[in-house]
Amino acid sequence: MSPAFLYLTGVGLIPFFYVIALSFMDYSLAYVYLPRVFVGFKNFRTLVFDEWLWHALRITFTYTALAVSLELLIGLVLAILTTRNIRGKAIWRSLLLVPMVVSPIVVGLIWLQMLNPDFGVIAYFLHELGLFVGTGPTIEPSTALLTTVLMDVWHWTPFVMLILGAGILSLPVEPYEAAVVDGASSWQVFRHVTLPLLTPVITVVLLLRTMDALRIFDEVWILTGGGPGSVTRYSVIHAYRISLAQFDIGYGATISLFLFFITLVLCSFFFNLLRRRK
């Protein structure tokens, strides 16, 4: 264990303590000639009164809730369909899982192109339908957040489908036989046999998807850059802007620590949920 342990201590723990140290400092890369000053809890006080941060957290949670629930719903339907007795199961599954392995940055670029109001293909069809004429779904503040949610759904529903599908295939056969013998309807079998047996798998998927959605950056960064205005300025985009675009490293470190703390709380909640099941 020790090589990996040393490695993760060096590459994980030391930077982590460094971030903690930075969060107590007034340190800006824009003024490198100024000394780093220890300022105590000043950055933490800024954080509490940072309206932008709370706005960012609010929309990040909205985004996560919408995206993850849509993905679970659609993913579950597709998982059930691709595990039924239909022709070409393996082919359907292979085709459907494709978006999942596309690099997030490429996903952002593809959607940026397709939604371009002047020559994007989706924008073209929307214009034909009389929608978003002269503008685009990512330009209108009212639809920008939903557009990023749909992009996430396109990207990650295959992941949910793949994992839930594997979960369904690993379920025991006996409960199903018993249910059929007892004359249960399809819906009853789903509601009282599949769903309860699948709960641990659904919890794992929920954990992984929630954690990934909360730290969304790449796709949205390239698609909207956090805009229009600050409608899609999700928490990591906010932290990035403060720390590495405005170079306020001290306060940026404080924000990222706070985001890490939120992850920690959510993680331990999910871990407890999983451990109780076992």
Place this chain on the structure above:
Amino acid sequence: MLFLLQLTSQEKVEHMLTSQRKARTRVENAVSYLILGAATIAALFPLVWMILMSFKTRVDIFTMPPPLFFSPTLNNYFAAFIEKNFTKYLVNSLVVVSGSTIIAVSLGSLAAYSFSRFKMWADKHILFDILTFRMAPLIVFIIPFYMIWTNLGMYDTHIGLIIAHAAFNMPLVVWLMLSFFDGLPRDLEEAAMVDGCSRLVTFFRIVLPLVAPGLAASAVICIIFSWNEFFFAMVLTSVYAKTLPAAITGFVTTRGTLWGEMAAVATVIIVPVLTFAIIVQKYLVRGLTFGAIK
């Protein structure tokens, strides 16, 4: 919603189905194909569109409505990989992927073996701690990495990015390999050690070949993540060690975007990993869930 039912034991209970039920199954099947077809089109259309775009001329890209037929050209690939020298970034990507995968898999599987076989102080806690490391928002590590790397002269080097990617992937390897080692009976190792093998020889000659599928699954996941990774690559590199995902954003400029060349590079990013993922599909599930689901 009735068609949502899936019966694993459908064949066994076939004789119990009345003709009425068979008719319903037929309707359910038709609806299934309809939904699957629509979902497949939605999943593939954006990618097919982009791959087609990489073979279009500038004129065809900007024509509205999009032309159904066009004369394909390789100019975009030529412009990106020869004139703009994206071959260099492709090589960088390959170097970073192989380096970080080797480090993550070798160190991670050794760690997983000791977690599986020895009782250690606070081992359960350490396991969950490293998992948190993998779930945390990357920004919390990117800020110190950026500062430390610039101070150590590791900014914009291959090794700097390799270290970052390996650290990011190692927790996943530990968890995944743990699930494989735990599934292995101890008797084999004990027999080998009774016959005079040392712990290390047993590990390399007996244990490792048996968990080869696990090593493959770990490597697959590490390769895909590292190949696609953007945030670390963007912040920690600038000119020499830039990887493809970080370099591709260079096509989006304030004076407009070079869509054709962007599509060519994007195609080169996604096609290999896509082919790879479909081939190694059976490893994906276990890998992506940290070994939680087999």
